Amino acid sequence: MLLLALKNRFAKQIDELQQQVNSQEIQLLELQDLLASSQSQLDINQKLCSESQIENEQVSKQLEHRIKVTQEQFNNKFQTIEQLLHQQPEDKLYTRAQKLVELGADIAEIMRECDIPRAEAEMLLSVHRQKISK
Structure with a gap:
């Protein structure tokens, strides 16, 4: 068992x-x-x-x-x-003169402010007027 x-x-x-x-x-x-x-x-x-x-x-x-x-x-x-x-200072003067032309300055003001000859100021004005008329 x-x-x-x-x-x-x-x-x-x-x-x-x-x-x-x-x-x-x-x-x-x-x-x-x-x-x-x-x-x-x-x-x-x-x-x-x-x-x-x-x-x-x-x-x-x-x-x-x-x-x-x-x-x-x-x-x-x-x-x-x-x-x-x-750039040469003259270039800056012409750039400034161009801006004055665009702002509506007259020849005397451009000549005085930018110290450039009358013929050049007149030329800038003429070129600007031609651009506007186109």
Whole structure:
């Protein structure tokens, strides 16, 4: 009887252990499936990341080119402004005389304000009148 009780007890323990093994095998299969799914998603994410990085590098190169072109344009315009600022004083006087003509100044005022000869003041007025009449 004692042997039978021990046998039943051991059989019960074996059944419990077998159930635990079966349960762990199921968990192992589920974890393997989850690992495969995670690996697949990781591969997809790495591919997307790589594509995104390539696209970002291309955009960066385009932006660098645009910045370079814009900087060159800025430098050219800056040089033009510098040249205009350093023009000979006579050029500034004629520019001022032209503005006075456009504002309706007479010959005497143009001669006095810009220190230019009468003939040149008359010529500026004449050119201005021709522009207006067109």
